[in-house]
Amino acid sequence: MRFQFKTSYNQDIRLFKDRIDTSWYGLLAVAVLAVPLLMSDYYVGEATWVFIYAICGVSLMALVGYTGLVSLGHAAFLGIGAYAHAYFLQHGVPWVVSVALAVTITTASGIVVGLPALRMTGIYLTIATLAFGVIIQEVFSRWESVTHGFAGMPVEKPTIFGVPFHDEWAFYYLCLFFLVLVLWMTRNLLRSPTGRAWIAIRDSEIAAQSMGVNLAIYKSIAFAYSAGLMGLAGALFAHKIGYLAPDIFTILLSIQFLLLVIVGGLGSLHGAVFGAIFVALLPPLIAILRDSIPASMNEAAQAMNIKLLAIIGEGIGNFLKKPGVEAGIFGLILVLVILLEPLGMYGRWVKIRVFFSTFPMYRGATFKRQKSYMRSERLR
Amino acid sequence: MSFFSVDNLSINFGGIKAVDGVTFDVKKGEVFTIIGPNGAGKTTIFNLVSRIYQPTGGKLVFDGTDITNVPPHRIAALGIARTFQNIELFEHATLLQNLLLARHAHKKSNFFSELMFLPSVRQMELEHREAVEKAIDFLDLQQYRDSFIVNLPYGVRKVTELARALCTDPQLLLLDEPSSGLNVEETEDMAFWIQDIRTLLGITVLMVEHDMSLVSAVSDRVLALNYGRPLAMGTPGEVQSHPEVIRAYLGG
Amino acid sequence: MCRGRKLVTFLQLTLNGLAVGCIYGLVALGFVLIYKATELVNFAQGDLLMLGAFVAYMAVIWWGLDYWLAFLISVVTIGVFGALLDATILRNVIGQPQFAVVMLTIGLGAMFRTFASVTWGSEIYTLPTPFGGVWQVGGVTLSHQYISIVVGTLILCGVLYVFFNHTRVGVAMQATSQNQLAAYYMGIPVKLIFSLIWAISAGTAAAAGILLAPVTLIDINMGLAVALKAFAAAVLGGFGSIPGALVGGIIIGLIELYAGATLPEGFKDTAPYIVLLIMLVVRPQGLFGTMTRKKV
Numbered sequence: 014m015r016f017q018f019k020t021s022y023n024q025d026i027r028l029f030k031d032r033i034d035t036s037w038y039g040l041l042a043v044a045v046l047a048v049p050l051l052m053s054d055y056y057v058g059e060a061t062w063v064f065i066y067a068i069c070g071v072s073l074m075a076l077v078g079y080t081g082l083v084s085l086g087h088a089a090f091l092g093i094g095a096y097a098h099a100y101f102l103q104h105g106v107p108w109v110v111s112v113a114l115a116v117t118i119t120t121a122s123g124i125v126v127g128l129p130a131l132r133m134t135g136i137y138l139t140i141a142t143l144a145f146g147v148i149i150q151e152v153f154s155r156w157e158s159v160t161h162g163f164a165g166m167p168v169e170k171p172t173i174f175g176v177p178f179h180d181e182w183a184f185y186y187l188c189l190f191f192l193v194l195v196l197w198m199t200r201n202l203l204r205s206p207t208g209r210a211w212i213a214i215r216d217s218e219i220a221a222q223s224m225g226v227n228l229a230i231y232k233s234i235a236f237a238y239s240a241g242l243m244g245l246a247g248a249l250f251a252h253k254i255g256y257l258a259p260d261i262f263t264i265l266l267s268i269q270f271l272l273l274v275i276v277g278g279l280g281s282l283h284g285a286v287f288g289a290i291f292v293a294l295l296p297p298l299i300a301i302l303r304d305s306i307p308a309s310m311n312e313a314a315q316a317m318n319i320k321l322l323a324i325i326g327e328g329i330g331n332f333l334k335k336p337g338v339e340a341g342i343f344g345l346i347l348v349l350v351i352l353l354e355p356l357g358m359y360g361r362w363v364k365i366r367v368f369f370s371t372f373p374m375y376r377g378a379t380f381k382r383q384k385s386y387m388r389s390e391r392l393r
Numbered sequence: 394m395s396f397f398s399v400d401n402l403s404i405n406f407g408g409i410k411a412v413d414g415v416t417f418d419v420k421k422g423e424v425f426t427i428i429g430p431n432g433a434g435k436t437t438i439f440n441l442v443s444r445i446y447q448p449t450g451g452k453l454v455f456d457g458t459d460i461t462n463v464p465p466h467r468i469a470a471l472g473i474a475r476t477f478q479n480i481e482l483f484e485h486a487t488l489l490q491n492l493l494l495a496r497h498a499h500k501k502s503n504f505f506s507e508l509m510f511l512p513s514v515r516q517m518e519l520e521h522r523e524a525v526e527k528a529i530d531f532l533d534l535q536q537y538r539d540s541f542i543v544n545l546p547y548g549v550r551k552v553t554e555l556a557r558a559l560c561t562d563p564q565l566l567l568l569d570e571p572s573s574g575l576n577v578e579e580t581e582d583m584a585f586w587i588q589d590i591r592t593l594l595g596i597t598v599l600m601v602e603h604d605m606s607l608v609s610a611v612s613d614r615v616l617a618l619n620y621g622r623p624l625a626m627g628t629p630g631e632v633q634s635h636p637e638v639i640r641a642y643l644g645g
Numbered sequence: 646m647c648r649g650r651k652l653v654t655f656l657q658l659t660l661n662g663l664a665v666g667c668i669y670g671l672v673a674l675g676f677v678l679i680y681k682a683t684e685l686v687n688f689a690q691g692d693l694l695m696l697g698a699f700v701a702y703m704a705v706i707w708w709g710l711d712y713w714l715a716f717l718i719s720v721v722t723i724g725v726f727g728a729l730l731d732a733t734i735l736r737n738v739i740g741q742p743q744f745a746v747v748m749l750t751i752g753l754g755a756m757f758r759t760f761a762s763v764t765w766g767s768e769i770y771t772l773p774t775p776f777g778g779v780w781q782v783g784g785v786t787l788s789h790q791y792i793s794i795v796v797g798t799l800i801l802c803g804v805l806y807v808f809f810n811h812t813r814v815g816v817a818m819q820a821t822s823q824n825q826l827a828a829y830y831m832g833i834p835v836k837l838i839f840s841l842i843w844a845i846s847a848g849t850a851a852a853a854g855i856l857l858a859p860v861t862l863i864d865i866n867m868g869l870a871v872a873l874k875a876f877a878a879a880v881l882g883g884f885g886s887i888p889g890a891l892v893g894g895i896i897i898g899l900i901e902l903y904a905g906a907t908l909p910e911g912f913k914d915t916a917p918y919i920v921l922l923i924m925l926v927v928r929p930q931g932l933f934g935t936m937t938r939k940k941v
């Protein structure tokens with residue numbers, strides 16, 4: 014077991030806990046930087062999706078995981094960022110300015126949505142954001158002079174200060190840069206009064222207020238910051254997808270973002286990244302399994318001369334090929350996570366680490382959850 | 394002029410007059426206790442003072458300032474802190490984070506400097522940390538510093554709430570039933586702490602409490618309340634032997 | 646003459662809006678019943694509606710049963726399914742944050758849709774009903790389909806009203822919704838009551854699905870659209886109020902039809918949400934809801 018001896022207050026403030034921690038992150042950084050050198054464009058492209066989703070995850074984590082405000086309308090912010098960026102690029106605005114404008118516009122819309130949200134809690138807020146999402150999606154399809162409606166809107170590849178970021182690997186590094194920036198900024202907020210105010214609002218509004226937190230201001234900041242990050246993600250998303258259409262930014266996408274933060278682990282930045290890996294990589298994984306399971310089961314069947322295996326493999330393959338199965342698998346995983354591991358992948362990860370670091374003295378009850386009956390949320 | 398005065402304070406919920414014309418004032422440096430049967434309106438008075446509820450009538454004056462219309466998030470900065478009857482800690486944060494949040498009223502940073510975590514923010518964080526460590530030492534909470542509140546026993550949570558209130562650097566401390574749910578030993582500790590808070594830190598205490606031994610041990614003056622109306626005021630002994638108070642408690 | 650035609654159109658829209666609104670109201674009712682009792686918000690309500698429609702379709706087309714028998718089978722099957730859902734899954738998450746529960750039911754809904762698409766296929770199906778005809782009353786076309794929805798809703802509400810107010814079980818349910826602990830001490834089997842409430846909600850959704858089937862046709866996504874509107878209806882009425890849910894549903898249905906007929910394209914589906922947003926800003930607790938605050 015590793016003990017941390019604390020000798021200065023700075024130790025709790027700094028980004029990485031100690032030297033061992035820092036070296037792990039260093040190793041991770043090297044691995045992530047090396048991906049484009051070692052892997053094919055396909056995998057680099059998928060990894061880029063992870064980064065973009067991770068920015069979305071951080072955005073939602075700030076709002077849902079830390080401030081406790083649930084939004085079912087975040088796809089709309091992503092869309093606003095994406096369309097704004099694409100529109101400005103089309104009109105010859107330089108890339109950096111265009112992204113800045115897109116972020117500003119989404120931040121502003123976040124504040125506009127956040128204002129009525131100040132008076133609402135729980136389910137009322139959720140439904141209000143849902144309504145916002147539906148309305149904005151309709152705007153995307155009707156405001157044809159800007160969005161080109163269902164005809165779609167092509168997005169050019171990024172060129173920043175004359176430097177083209179057209180290749181998969183170049184765009185990979187660009188997205189990585191923004192993800193690291195976003196993680197750093199969010200971590201900064203979380204170790205400052207703003208982040209603590211968010212957490213306080215999440216856990217007890219009344220106590221937060223009595224300790225000097227202005228609920229309206231900090232909820233607005235959470236909304237604005239979250240929306241702004243979503244706008245940034247939207248700009249990158251626009252490049253990645255290459256072609257914008259209104260039916261991308263549906264409530265199902267908003268639900269997917271919520272799924273991301275839950276599966277990743279609410280209330281942790283690690284969770285946002287874990288969740289992004291899961292959400293971005295599950296569909297390609299299913300696609301791969303769809304073909305490889307029947308094939309490999311068939312081989313096994315021939316090798317061992319058991320016909321049943323081939324039939325089962327065939328069945329699984331056919332099932333995975335049916336339309337709508339992917340959504341069901343996402344649903345199943347969501348249900349399992351909430352029932353079995355409410356702290357998500359990050360929670361599981363912490364448990365595994367504690368298991369190994371305390372081995373062989375791990376006690377099953379270390380993480381036993383206290384059951385709380387009758388914790389009414391009607392009166393929040 | 395008195396340090397904190399409550400003048401003819403009233404509030405109605407629908408038809409119920411939860412607090413009905415309560416007047417008292419608290420002198421600087423004393424421990425003033427409000428007693429009364431359940432539902433008498435004691436917690437409601439605290440909620441009025443912390444400005445969570447808007448009074449239907451009356452006036453609150455703290456240290457020369459009329460706070461009857463101050464928004465609730467300004468109260469801490471003015472120097473009034475409180476604890477809650479049923480513990481309102483930030484459960485999914487560590488004890489340290491809970492106490493640091495209490496420094497919120499004293500923050501000097503803005504959003505953008507925090508976003509970049511400028512050196513000034515770090516400096517401020519270190520100062521907050523120092524203040525918080527004083528409270529941790531004062532109330533002997535060192536071993537729980539990095540524990541999450543959900544994992545702490547009830548008694549420790551109660552002390553944590555007290556520590557959190559102290560971290561706001563209050564001049565007036567409102568304690569809502571500090572001993573409820575504590576065992577005998579913990580209650581005794583609480584009594585010592587309350588006395589220390591008054592004598593060592595010089596903080597004025599306004600308290601709601603049921604445990605009469607604790608009340609007698611620490612209070613200078615006591616106000617008895619029933620159905621939102623004051624029954625009697627005086628030293629603990631006087632109030633306890635007041636016939637109206639006895640009648641109220643025996644359900645007369 | 647022109648005024649007359651306008652009036653006819655208006656009446657026509659009102660009838661159709663009323664019918665659609667009744668469906669929203671019924672689904673919203675399901676939301677509210679469950680919420681009042683268990684504080685869970687069941688986002689899968691719409692998918693239960695979809696399953697109900699599919700079960701009825703299967704009974705009529707695959708097994709060749711009579712419409713009314715199929716109706717009964719579907720309502721009972723989905724009702725039992727709802728009770729089982731409660732007993733096996735949802736009971737475990739009472740006390741967890743509301744948001745987790747909402748996501749759980751969203752996940753369940755996605756699973757139901759996949760189940761339906763694998764079992765029944767992802768095409769669009771028509772359920773033959775006995776309500777094919779129309780009545781012409783002074784130029785207004787009263788289609789039996791729409792009338793069946795309104796009448797069906799009235800009957801269902803009547804049955805539920807009698808059940809909740811005049812049977813022991815119903816009164817026990819009301820008591821449980823108001824105070825679980827007190828109900829438990831009074832000897833009411835709270836868990837069983839919860840399952841029963843789920844059964845009623847799910848059964849109501851199934852009935853709504855069958856009534857709606859001739860209007861929107863049956864496909865795996867029919868529930869989602871309805872559920873979102875019904876959800877808006879429940880909030881509009883003040884989440885937690887049963888009359889509020891029905892009134893909210895009808896308001897949403899009417900707005901939808903009127904907006905579709907009079908406003909530019911695109912407003913049919915967004916107008917209900919615009920109204921909802923405005924209402925939430927003006928009156929955050931909904932039409933019939935009361936603002937409650939946590940006591941400290």
Ligand SMILES: Nc1ncnc2c1ncn2[C@@H]1O[C@H](COP(=O)(O)OP(=O)(O)O)[C@@H](O)[C@H]1O
Pocket residue numbers: 406409411429430431432433434435436437438938940
């Ligand atoms: N927010 C509220 N809404 C309605 N009634 C309230 C509210 N807060 C307190 N009350 C009522 O005011 C009365 C006094 O309550 P309280 O101050 O909590 O009593 P106690 O003296 O036990 O602390 C009680 O009858 C209580 O029901």
Ligand SMILES: [Mg+2]
Pocket residue numbers: 435436437478
């Ligand atoms: Mg009280």
